Amino acid sequence: MSFCSSSVSPIELDFSRKYDASHAQAYLKKHKDGLARRLSHWREAQIGRRALELAGNPRRVLDLPCGAGRFWPMLCEERDRRVLAADNSADMLSVARGSQPPEIVARIRTFQTSAFAIDLEDGAVDCVFCIRLLHHIEDARHRLAMLREFHRVSSGTVICSLWVDGNYMSWRRNCLESRRKADAQVSRNRFVVARPVIESEFRAAGWNVVAALDFLPGYAMWRTYVLAKEARGHERNTERGARGGI
């Protein structure tokens, strides 16, 4: 795996600035807090594991953004896997290194970088594992820039999660947003993207959809996509086969 300075200028978004030391600690606690949060993390790790299988069990994986490193133990379950982990926030990286098991931390190379301008050479990893970042990005041009940067750095696949429409929670959120429109003061930093819209953005950035895994089909907004540069066997499957749950 080779490191280098990216030649692209990173896009700076407001929400990225909030991940300071206290927010990083709060984020670590959040996913351990109470049964519902623990179950939710367990389900996300289960989906991540399945997504990696569908991506062909990639050897070199970049966890970006890694946040507090909550997926590191799952990513390291594959003994031969080389895991890189990066985040825009130095505080997040420091919380991750200090809170994950030392034997796991010892296997992972961490570095600070922006997902818009990743400090890695072209094709440096086999898979970019990008959980809970795209739903913060409202502007389609920014999502495209990030997806193109993933296309440069990954030799084969991307696994990414975001909020999509077509489920009960997105319908409820839509009702909430309509009420909020009356109050222009409320600033949003998480967004739902229509499935046909994000899937056309994937294609525009050079990615084919291999699979789509829903957190709780029909109910939750979270969907994890497995994307590949090359058309894969799964894509020749029927819609049901390619997009089935786990």
Ligand SMILES: C[S@@+](CC[C@H](N)C(=O)[O-])C[C@H]1O[C@@H](n2cnc3c(N)ncnc32)[C@H](O)[C@@H]1O
């Ligand atoms: C909601 S957390 C998700 C972290 C992790 N993937 C998880 O699911 O636990 C969002 C993370 O994105 C990072 N982040 C924000 N803007 C970023 C950017 N432009 N490039 C890379 N990371 C960014 C933040 O520092 C934060 O750690």
